[in-house]
Amino acid sequence: MSFxxxxxxxxxxxxxxxxxxxxxxxxxxxxxxxxxxxxxxTRAAVxxxxxxxxxxxxxxxxxANTYHLYLRPGGDRIARLGGLHRFMGxxxxxxxxxxxxxxxxxxxxxxxxxxAVRFRSxxxxxxxxxxxxxxxxxxxxxxxxxxxxxDECAPAPGTPDAARGAMERSARWARRARDRFLAIRAGxxxxxxxxxxxxxxxGIIQGGVYPDLRTESVQRTSEIGFEAYAIGGLSVGEPVEVxxxxxxxxxxLLPDDRPRYLMGTGMPDDLxxxxxxxxxxxxxxxxxxxxxxxxxxxREGRLVIKNARYAEDERPxxxxxxxxxxxxxxxxYLRHLFLSQEMTAATLNSLHNLYFYLxxxxxxxxxxxxxxxxxxxxxxxxxxxxxxxxx
Amino acid sequence: MSFxxxxxxxxxxxxxxxxxxxxxxxxxxxxxxxxxxxxxxTRAAVxxxxxxxxxxxxxxxxxANTYHLYLRPGGDRIARLGGLHRFMGxxxxxxxxxxxxxxxxxxxxxxxxxxAVRFRSxxxxxxxxxxxxxxxxxxxxxxxxxxxxxDECAPAPGTPDAARGAMERSARWARRARDRFLAIRAGxxxxxxxxxxxxxxxGIIQGGVYPDLRTESVQRTSEIGFEAYAIGGLSVGEPVEVxxxxxxxxxxLLPDDRPRYLMGTGMPDDLxxxxxxxxxxxxxxxxxxxxxxxxxxxREGRLVIKNARYAEDERPxxxxxxxxxxxxxxxxYLRHLFLSQEMTAATLNSLHNLYFYLxxxxxxxxxxxxxxxxxxxxxxxxxxxxxxxxx
Numbered sequence: 001m002s003f004x005x006x007x008x009x010x011x012x013x014x015x016x017x018x019x020x021x022x023x024x025x026x027x028x029x030x031x032x033x034x035x036x037x038x039x040x041x042t043r044a045a046v047x048x049x050x051x052x053x054x055x056x057x058x059x060x061x062x063x064a065n066t067y068h069l070y071l072r073p074g075g076d077r078i079a080r081l082g083g084l085h086r087f088m089g090x091x092x093x094x095x096x097x098x099x100x101x102x103x104x105x106x107x108x109x110x111x112x113x114x115x116a117v118r119f120r121s122x123x124x125x126x127x128x129x130x131x132x133x134x135x136x137x138x139x140x141x142x143x144x145x146x147x148x149x150x151d152e153c154a155p156a157p158g159t160p161d162a163a164r165g166a167m168e169r170s171a172r173w174a175r176r177a178r179d180r181f182l183a184i185r186a187g188x189x190x191x192x193x194x195x196x197x198x199x200x201x202x203g204i205i206q207g208g209v210y211p212d213l214r215t216e217s218v219q220r221t222s223e224i225g226f227e228a229y230a231i232g233g234l235s236v237g238e239p240v241e242v243x244x245x246x247x248x249x250x251x252x253l254l255p256d257d258r259p260r261y262l263m264g265t266g267m268p269d270d271l272x273x274x275x276x277x278x279x280x281x282x283x284x285x286x287x288x289x290x291x292x293x294x295x296x297x298x299r300e301g302r303l304v305i306k307n308a309r310y311a312e313d314e315r316p317x318x319x320x321x322x323x324x325x326x327x328x329x330x331x332x333y334l335r336h337l338f339l340s341q342e343m344t345a346a347t348l349n350s351l352h353n354l355y356f357y358l359x360x361x362x363x364x365x366x367x368x369x370x371x372x373x374x375x376x377x378x379x380x381x382x383x384x385x386x387x388x389x390x391x
Numbered sequence: 392m393s394f395x396x397x398x399x400x401x402x403x404x405x406x407x408x409x410x411x412x413x414x415x416x417x418x419x420x421x422x423x424x425x426x427x428x429x430x431x432x433t434r435a436a437v438x439x440x441x442x443x444x445x446x447x448x449x450x451x452x453x454x455a456n457t458y459h460l461y462l463r464p465g466g467d468r469i470a471r472l473g474g475l476h477r478f479m480g481x482x483x484x485x486x487x488x489x490x491x492x493x494x495x496x497x498x499x500x501x502x503x504x505x506x507a508v509r510f511r512s513x514x515x516x517x518x519x520x521x522x523x524x525x526x527x528x529x530x531x532x533x534x535x536x537x538x539x540x541x542d543e544c545a546p547a548p549g550t551p552d553a554a555r556g557a558m559e560r561s562a563r564w565a566r567r568a569r570d571r572f573l574a575i576r577a578g579x580x581x582x583x584x585x586x587x588x589x590x591x592x593x594g595i596i597q598g599g600v601y602p603d604l605r606t607e608s609v610q611r612t613s614e615i616g617f618e619a620y621a622i623g624g625l626s627v628g629e630p631v632e633v634x635x636x637x638x639x640x641x642x643x644l645l646p647d648d649r650p651r652y653l654m655g656t657g658m659p660d661d662l663x664x665x666x667x668x669x670x671x672x673x674x675x676x677x678x679x680x681x682x683x684x685x686x687x688x689x690r691e692g693r694l695v696i697k698n699a700r701y702a703e704d705e706r707p708x709x710x711x712x713x714x715x716x717x718x719x720x721x722x723x724y725l726r727h728l729f730l731s732q733e734m735t736a737a738t739l740n741s742l743h744n745l746y747f748y749l750x751x752x753x754x755x756x757x758x759x760x761x762x763x764x765x766x767x768x769x770x771x772x773x774x775x776x777x778x779x780x781x782x
Contacts (some may be wrong), residue, residue, distance in 0.1 A: 032672075034714055042730075043727075043731045043733060044724070044727065044728075045731075045733045045735045046729055046735075047733065047734055047735070048734040048735065048738075049733055049735070050444075050715075050738060050739065051719065052715065061605075068731075072727070072730065072731060073723070073727045075703065077702065077703060080703060081703060081705060081721070081723055082705075087721070087723065087727075088724055089719045089720050089724060108452075240482075279438075291656055311464065311468065312468060312471060312472060314472060323610070324441075324443065325698075328442070329480050330472070331480070332468075333435070333478055333479055333480060334476065336435065336464045336478075337435075337436055339435075339463065339464075339465060340434045341438075341440065342434060342436045342437040343438055343734055343737060343738070344436045344437075344438070344439065344440070344441055346734060347439075347441060347734070347738070371406045380524065
């Protein structure tokens with residue numbers, strides 16, 4: 001039930017409850033308890049939150065973005081500065097995505113071919129090319145603990161042909177990405193400044209909403225052999241039930257002794273549903289983005305802080321929450337900060353939402369350990385999930 | 392050398408060095424060591440900085456703004472919520488300005504008459520009137536530890552006539568403000584929810600850059616009798632040398648046993664010069680505003696973080712500084728955050744600048760206690776003051 005790579009990377013499942021697992025992921029920068037949530041620090045910073053506030057909320061690993069950091073300040077520069085951990089002053093684990101998703105969603109005119117995807121920077125229009133090898137090189141410069149392969153994510157809802165095309169290209173790219181990664185690890189890439197020799201690399205499963213494509217993607221990707229595998233191409237617009245179905249079908253196909261990472265998902269109830277299918281790692285912009293938009297996530301559902309009903313409400317956002325925001329501030333004050341467009345509104349709301357995510361995952365881990373996961377899942381669903389907004 | 396009002400308000404000078412004084416100000420919400428710097432929390436929040444970060448930087452008292460809080464969320468509302476301390480979750484001393492300065496600088500069309508100043512809200516154009524009594528009432532609702540009287544601040548450079556007019560009106564208003572304040576304290580204002588019975592009230596000296604007017608303003612204001620006195624109407628556009636001259640002339644006229652508060656000033660070297668004239672309290676938006684604009688204040692002067700020379704500079708902003716930002720982050724990273732318009736750029740820069748101000752005042756207090764103030768003042772001037780930018 002445990003797996004140890006040549007690198008400092010390792011994963012151990014310590015407890016199970018049905019398909020749900022609790023475990024520990026070891027990286028060169030420390031351990032992460034799973035199931036784990038990774039706040040998104042796109043440009044080497046989680047928006048509106050300082051590192052010490054992340055630590056205070058219980059964050060053990062953050063995600064940073066290869067596309068953004070490649071464009072600014074640049075992989076070369078970060079490598080010269082000793083790698084991403086040192087550059088951003090975050091000394092715990094970091095996962096970097098490959099930049100593929102951003103190239104497809106953010107960049108200007110782009111042309112995709114098998115050798116590479118060519119695009120224009122959303123910052124200054126400059127031309128760039130990203131190949132599986134280049135994405136591996138940049139991440140070696142960044143020195144994240146977990147690097148992701150470059151993949152092609154077909155937009156949803158896509159035709160089976162588009163999904164097959166993206167899945168097949170992703171599989172071909174995965175092979176090249178792994179070859180490059182192993183060459184880097186072996187020291188065979190001249191002139192590349194590698195800042196974290198213990199880096200691991202995850203493959204990504206594509207295939208859209210089509211079970212046969214997902215199955216084929218798992219086969220083709222896992223035969224290459226990565227430290228672990230991610231389920232990509234979801235939370236891109238498909239109905240949430242469809243997402244659950246794909247996870248339910250795909251997760252059990254992945255090696256049991258490796259962590260499973262569901263990319264870009266989701267709301268807290270989605271975490272429960274996907275943990276129940278055996279997912280171990282999550283990232284999502286929702287807790288921080290919703291916070292900036294004045295949406296606080298609580299056990300009772302979403303709370304829209306600008307609502308007039310909170311103008312003289314002295315309760316904290318979530319009376320059951322132990323975060324800094326809930327221990328010190330009322331809905332009335334948070335509403336005032338939001339309406340006044342004070343920057344601390346974003347900070348205090350983000351602190352709460354991140355704490356809520358991290359605390360929910362702590363409760364999930366405990367429930368798996370103590371055999372009460374199913375009970376917790378149903379209780380959470382009853383109070384939180386898919387109910388009409390509590391505004 | 393000490394003064395004890397009927398209220399919980401008291402001031403004691405504990406050490407002197409020339410005209411400079413170190414002391415302790417006691418308020419219903421705790422003590423403040425003087426000379427003290429008050430970060431500006433205009434709308435019940437210091438921009439981009441949480442309360443715990445303020446405490447971490449050593450902040451003992453903050454300033455909030457009557458004009459802004461009156462317009463939103465309203466004095467009535469804050470009173471119903473138990474007062475400003477409880478509303479904003481800041482349980483240390485608070486000083487509120489009277490709103491006069493903002494009415495004159497921010498509000499739309501305004502007409503000033505002896506009874507009151509009428510203006511339109513900068514938020515929604517609604518019509519309002521602010522009188523000396525109303526300003527006292529709102530501050531009683533807010534329950535700040537120190538309330539300021541409503542004054543008229545003539546723009547600089549002003550004619551002697553304009554300065555005299557503003558000074559005389561301020562003196563008449565000060566009398567009315569004090570009468571109202573004493574009526575509130577005696578419980579004689581029906582229907583007003585008073586949230587801090589121990590509130591003190593400071594008078595404000597006007598008179599522009601004219602020594603005779605300043606002298607007359609001191610006489611007329613101090614004969615009314617306030618817990619303490621502020622020097623107003625400076626840092627409004629006049630040359631810094633002129634500001635120094637007015638402080639030098641005015642400060643010694645103020646009662647020796649009361650704290651002296653210089654409003655709206657200034658850069659760190661200004662603090663040294665004005666402490667040397669016997670000033671005890673300061674507030675200024677510069678540390679936080681400059682921070683948001685990417686200017687870091689250091690012992691060596693101003694550091695403009697976006698400058699290309701810092702792109703790979705691994706040093707903290709100020710190698711001699713003990714703040715969270717300087718202990719954890721490099722100029723290279725802070726430059727990246729600023730160029731990326733990350734909100735944490737504002738936060739980390741503000742934390743540093745506030746710490747720099749607070750630390751400078753700690754050093755000033757120590758130097759006064761140990762008789763080395765003049766030495767410290769000269770040393771600080773040599774490294775920091777009025778030098779060309781270090782960019």
